[in-house]
Amino acid sequence: MIKAGIIGATGYTGAELVRLLELHPEIETIFLDSRSYEGIRFSDIYPNLRGKVHDTCQSINVDSVPEDTDIIFSALPHRISQSKVLPLIEKGFRVIDFSADFRLREAKIYEHWYETKHLDDRTLEKAVYGLPEWYTASIAKAGLVANPGCFPTSILLPLLPLLKENLIKNKDIIIDSKTGVSGAGRSSSEVNIFSQVNENIKAYNIGKHRHTPEIEQELSLAAGSSVNILFTPHLIPVDRGILSTIVMSAEGITRKDIEACYEAYYGKKSFIRILKEGYLPETKAVKGSNFCDIGFVIDSRSGKLVVVSAIDNLLKGSSSQAVQNMNVMFGLEETAGLNAAPIWP
Ligand SMILES: NC(=O)C1=CN([C@@H]2O[C@H](COP(=O)(O)OP(=O)(O)OC[C@H]3O[C@@H](n4cnc5c(N)ncnc54)[C@H](OP(=O)(O)O)[C@@H]3O)[C@@H](O)[C@H]2O)C=CC1
Ligand SMILES: CC(=O)N[C@@H](CCC(=O)OP(=O)(O)O)C(=O)O
Numbered sequence: 001m002i003k004a005g006i007i008g009a010t011g012y013t014g015a016e017l018v019r020l021l022e023l024h025p026e027i028e029t030i031f032l033d034s035r036s037y038e039g040i041r042f043s044d045i046y047p048n049l050r051g052k053v054h055d056t057c058q059s060i061n062v063d064s065v066p067e068d069t070d071i072i073f074s075a076l077p078h079r080i081s082q083s084k085v086l087p088l089i090e091k092g093f094r095v096i097d098f099s100a101d102f103r104l105r106e107a108k109i110y111e112h113w114y115e116t117k118h119l120d121d122r123t124l125e126k127a128v129y130g131l132p133e134w135y136t137a138s139i140a141k142a143g144l145v146a147n148p149g150c151f152p153t154s155i156l157l158p159l160l161p162l163l164k165e166n167l168i169k170n171k172d173i174i175i176d177s178k179t180g181v182s183g184a185g186r187s188s189s190e191v192n193i194f195s196q197v198n199e200n201i202k203a204y205n206i207g208k209h210r211h212t213p214e215i216e217q218e219l220s221l222a223a224g225s226s227v228n229i230l231f232t233p234h235l236i237p238v239d240r241g242i243l244s245t246i247v248m249s250a251e252g253i254t255r256k257d258i259e260a261c262y263e264a265y266y267g268k269k270s271f272i273r274i275l276k277e278g279y280l281p282e283t284k285a286v287k288g289s290n291f292c293d294i295g296f297v298i299d300s301r302s303g304k305l306v307v308v309s310a311i312d313n314l315l316k317g318s319s320s321q322a323v324q325n326m327n328v329m330f331g332l333e334e335t336a337g338l339n340a341a342p343i344w345p
Helices: 012-023 081-090 107-114 122-126 136-141 150-164 212-223 255-266 319-329
Strands: 002-007 027-032 071-074 094-097 144-146 173-179 229-235 242-249 272-274 292-299 304-311
Touching (some): 136 319, 150 304, 212 229
Parallel strands (some): 002 027, 002 071, 071 094
16 A cells, blocks of 8 residues: 655645545545644544544654655645645655645745745755646656646646647637635635625636746646736636636638547547537536546627637646545556545436
C-alpha cells in the first residue's frame, strides 16, 4: 500500500481528499494534520465520514512525519503552504500542494499577485504544474506537484487544445466563470455568511483575480506567444461547482474543426467529456466526480465561438485532480479510486 499523509486535512479540500483516499484501493492514509483539532476524531468534524474514517487529527511538523510516508498532500491556504512544504521537499518527501504557492513559474509574478515573498524560488523551476491531461510525463517523475487552481482547471482544459492548434487567436478571449461558495474554503468567514450568499449573485475581482496569471501562463505556453484574457468570476448560491463560459472569435473555423481538435487531445482521456451538438455542460452533471464536461456553440450571427465547461471545484478543481496526479506519480491506473459517477440531483 502507498502511505499518504495530509497536512491541513480539516479544510473542505482536505476532507474531500480524506473521503477519496478512504475509497482508494492502493492507499493507506497514515496521518491527518490539523493545527486546530489535534486529538479530535476526523469524523467528529465531518459527520459524513462517521463509521468510514476512524483517524484522529495530529499536529505534524517536518520532524514528526513518519519516514515511510510515500506522499504528502498539503491542503493549506496559499502563502502558508510554502513554509510547510519547503522543509518536506528538502527532506526528500514527494508532495502535492493544493495552494498557489508553486503554480507560477516566476517568483516575481507570484509575489506581485499574492503580495508575499516566495521563500525559495528555485523550487518553482522544479515544481510541475499538475494538470494531468497535459503534463503526464513530468508529473510521473515529479517530487513536487502544484495542483492547479479550480477556475484555471475549468478554463485551461477547454482552451489549451484550441490555442495549441492555432484554431483561435491569442487575444480577445473573454471568460465568465461562476463558482459555488465552497471555493472560498471552510475558514473564510464573511463570504460564507448565509444571508450574504443566499439568493444573491455577484461578480468580483474583475480583471484582477489572482488566477489570471496562472491561466495566462499556461495558455501562453500552449500558444507559443503571450495570451491575454479578461476573466470575470461570479459567486453564486450553490455549495459546489464551477461553470466557465468562454467567448472568442470564430473566424474561419467550423464545428468539425473544433470537434476534431478535442477528439485528438481528449478522445482517449478518462475524465474529459466532450458533449455532442445540442448539449451543454451543467455543474450538476459533474458534481461529486473528477469529470470536466466541455461543450460549445459557434454563433454565426455574431461570429463567436462560445465554449462552456463544468467541473466540481472540490474534485476536478482540487482533491480528485490531486488523486489523479498521485496515481500518475506512482504508476497506478489514472482512474484508481476515481471511478464513481457524478451524483444527481
Ligand atoms: N476550496 C476550493 O474549491 C479549492 C481550494 N484550493 C486550495 O486548496 C487549499 C485548501 O483550500 P480549502 O480546503 O478550501 O481551505 P479551508 O479554508 O477549507 O481549509 C484550510 C485548512 O488549512 C488549515 N490551516 C493551517 N494553518 C492555517 C492558517 N494559518 N490559516 C488558515 N487555515 C490554516 C486549517 O485547518 P486547521 O486549523 O485544522 O489546521 C484549515 O482547515 C488552499 O490553498 C486553496 O486555495 C484549490 C482549488 C479549489
Ligand atoms: C469562491 C471563492 O472565493 N473562490 C476562490 C477561488 C478558489 C480557490 O480555492 O482558489 P485556488 O484554486 O487558487 O486555491 C477565489 O475566488 O479566490
